[in-house]
Amino acid sequence: MKIKDIIILALLLAVITGCSEKKDPVEQKIDQLISQMTLKEKIGQMNQLTGIGMADDMTNAVRNGDVGSILNEIDAVTVNKLQKIAVEESRLKIPLIFARDVIHGYKTIFPIPLGQAASWNPAVAESGARVAAEEASSVGIRWTFAPMIDISRDPRWGRIAESCGEDPYLTSVIGAAMVKGFQGDTLSAPGSIAACAKHFVGYGASESGKDYNTTWIPELQLREVYFPPFQAAIEAGAATFMCSFNDINGVPASGSTFLNRQVLRKEWKYDGVLVSDWGSIEQMIPHGFCADLKEAGEKAAIAGVDIDMMGYAYINHLEELVKSGAVNEKLIDEAVRNILRLKFRLGLFENPYVKEQGRDAFYTESSLQKAKDAAIESVVLLKNDNDVLPLSNNIKSVAVVGPLSDSQADQLGTWCFDAEPEHSVTPLTAIRNDYGTQVRVIAEEGLTYSRDKNANGISKAVAAARNADVILFFAGEEAVLSGEARSRADISLPGKQMEMLAALKQTGKPVVMIVMAGRPLTIEKEVEMADAVLYAFHGGTMAGPALADLIFGKAIPSGKLPVTMPRMVGQVPVYYSHKMTGRPAQNITLIDDIEVGAKQTSIGFTSYHLDAGDSPLFPFGYGLSYTTFKYGDVKLSATALGMNDELTATCDITNTGNYTASEVVQLYIRDKVGSLVRPVKELKGFDKVQVEAGQTKTISFTITANDLAFWHEDMAKRPEAGDFTLWIATDSSSGTSVDFTLR
Structure with a gap:
């Protein structure tokens, strides 16, 4: 031409x-x-x-x-x-x-x-x-x-x-x-x-x-x-x-x-x-x-x-x-x-007006049920020693205590300008309404709000707790403490909540701590004291009924942390997909274990905090269930992946416990050696699956070269040939790895 x-x-x-x-x-x-x-x-x-x-x-x-x-x-x-x-x-x-x-x-x-x-x-x-x-x-x-x-x-x-x-x-x-x-x-x-x-x-x-x-x-x-x-x-x-x-x-x-x-x-x-x-x-x-x-x-x-x-x-x-x-x-x-x-x-030129229909669209039965279901799935079980949860039929009385136990406004959380707190169903209300015929409910908040530093009410809560079989301690932070312009340098439990928990622990009764907050809090000591911990964030209008069902076993926790929980604020920023240093943490010696008069070279030279070690309180993706899941070996369809091919990774997940429950199965990958240092792990996929008690399900993920690509100094995104590690795991810090090659 x-x-x-x-x-x-x-x-x-x-x-x-x-x-x-x-x-x-x-x-x-x-x-x-x-x-x-x-x-x-x-x-x-x-x-x-x-x-x-x-x-x-x-x-x-x-x-x-x-x-x-x-x-x-x-x-x-x-x-x-x-x-x-x-x-x-x-x-x-x-x-x-x-x-x-x-x-x-x-x-x-x-x-x-x-x-x-x-x-x-x-x-x-x-x-x-x-x-x-x-x-x-x-x-x-x-x-x-x-x-x-x-x-x-x-x-x-x-x-x-x-x-x-x-x-x-x-x-x-x-x-x-x-x-x-x-x-x-x-x-x-x-x-x-x-x-x-x-x-x-x-x-x-x-x-x-x-x-x-x-x-x-x-x-x-x-x-x-x-x-x-x-x-x-x-x-x-x-x-x-x-x-x-x-x-x-x-x-x-x-x-x-x-x-x-x-x-x-x-x-x-x-x-x-x-x-x-x-x-x-x-x-x-x-x-x-x-x-x-x-x-x-x-x-x-x-x-x-x-x-x-x-x-x-x-x-x-x-x-x-x-x-x-x-x-x-x-x-x-x-x-x-x-x-x-x-x-x-938006169709505004054709239909610019709104029907003035009043409040018919608000708080429908369907909407409230969806809000409750969402609240149930958002709760993360962080600890459950001796299977304290769900509460057994042998429990005849519960003490419902803590500043978030009956706070209609605070459970809604930040950025809900048009919410009406009077429509919120609190944990105390839900437990009384839904389980009050099953157990005797003894209520004494102890602290009137999360920042409350007046300890006078704590003794009343402790006295109430002595008369109960199990203590349900609803802790956390008020809604006003999170959201826009609500930054905190100290992200521990505010007020006298720590002291209240310590006093409750002294009763000798099992303590279930339910945290309702707008952020991850530094609660290492509180987690140690509690027998079980549910992290509920701020759960919205139906937070109470959702938590009541989880506590009494009508629902099973399935949430996983979407953010790493630090042990202490000095670790921040802390996240799972960090880069590896030239001296990764090993032979960790914490500050209280250093001998008096120790030489500067006595504990080595690797990357960690003397007072926090090298691990968070809970890793990204972490969350327990009332049942247990066993992960089988990861199997790959091939040990090498071509630039235009697909690789399938499969893993058997077996519910080895007594409850039908959902598990979030997570896929992580690491590029072992790159022209730029790569993260130690990167989330590349997940699947939330329900597994019946005793059942085994096979979970599969497909990986392509595009999933392994990353941005280079020339501002182009492309994969690099080399060796990779893959995990199919329950969270970002666990799982058995398997290797493959991109060529």
Whole structure:
């Protein structure tokens, strides 16, 4: 073919491609709208304001096209009132989007996201998001700012409660399930709401665990650890993204062209909306990245942030910036195109109003049952000496004590603005209602709240405990101690809870400690004292009935830790997929075992803490059951894997106990030698399976070369030939390994 013919063919293909793009009816409608919009109206679409309590002040802004989306308005009548102004009285009749933080439930509250991740069951996450979407959409909310898929390896950070934990693979799976739950099969369906993958990116790596703090993350680590959940969210169809508050390597995320244009738009081809976090554009001023609000608006617009949430940078300065040439109007058009595309995808142009149906969508029998099931699966059994749990039929009385035993609000956890604590069923209420005819319930909280330092009530709780066969100690932290801006340097049990547990232990009665918290806590001493430990996170509306069923054996624990639990805060950050040092820990001598006067060289030179050793309190993926599981040898379909082949790994799992139960079977891999040092283990798959007592099930995983690929210094992801180790195990620290080769 001649060069001239090639050029003609290329031009013809370009014309055909262009025509096919113009045939998209939604894009045609967007083109038509943008062509009619004034610059001021375009900027109005990029402006998001809070509405609750301000609806009367907002009518003119809506009528004039000065606002494109409203958050925090939850009254259906007011939603329709404002929407009516937008679609009937504004010049271009563009509907509004109403948004709200609906993180783990609207009215019916599910476990905090970290708890849902502990289920290792994407169906739990999807179900929780679906119920939240159905309830929230019933009052006109069509956009939520969830899921939060920041990788978090620092339990001091309060927002770890909103995360799915420390691992990119688990977070990707659970986060994608949440996206699917919020958005449903059809985003335009009345019961669906737009999900928002947040915070893009690296927010969970905030220095010293302080919220909003700086981060320094090499690009390789961004791509290896922090990007994958966001790519998974895009694949799941996430309609929107949100910038993070933090700066990354000196550039606030709201002003990062690298993150928002190069990666999100160019590399990942994302065509959804990118919204700032609350005021995060304006906050580039105290960051020291911008001199004033005008410069902040300029940098955010150039970086590709479509919507300014409560920052006033765009509405106050963007028109001037465009007219002066500082910001190209084509960038404004791109942002508005993304926003209008979202409104079309939500079906707002066709169905802008919400049915004012009252509270019929809240607390349905089905929703409450799903919340209870989720709470059951989110609980992790950490210890069960002498099979204290489940309580046997010989138990005639229980003492229900502790500050979290009857706290309706605290069991809901963080980020549930619209929750109604009076609908929460607490452990004490559930035990009385569901098992009160089976056992005598003796209640004495001892401490009135988690931070309570008044020990006067402890003696009453101890006296009550002496009259019971078993003590149920509900410990933890109040909801207000975790979540945004709720970082803690000391993550031990607050208040006098440790002292209370010690006093209860002195009764000689078996003590079951149930921890309800928004983060992993440093509870090594408490675990030693307790006979059994259930880690329940904050379990939501139905936490009480879920825990009651687990305690009395109607349900069997199946949760696994989605994050490593440290022995003490000085180990943080501690996570399973760390890199190996040149002097790995061995011959560990702890501080109290060092002889007085010992020479500096007497205990060797390896990598560990003198006071904590080299292991966490509990590893990632850990969780017990009331039954026991035996893992057989791992069998591989071959000892070598070609670059274009598949390898199957199988393992027999036998339930050797007396209860039918579910086990989370986990697949880990290690690249023994790489051109870059690789983690000691990486989660590559998991399967939650129910196994009947005495039954054996064969679990299989398929591995390809792509599963073994990693990012290289040239910012390309590819596998390397070499030797690998594989585990199929019950957690990240156990299991028998088997080797294979990639060639």
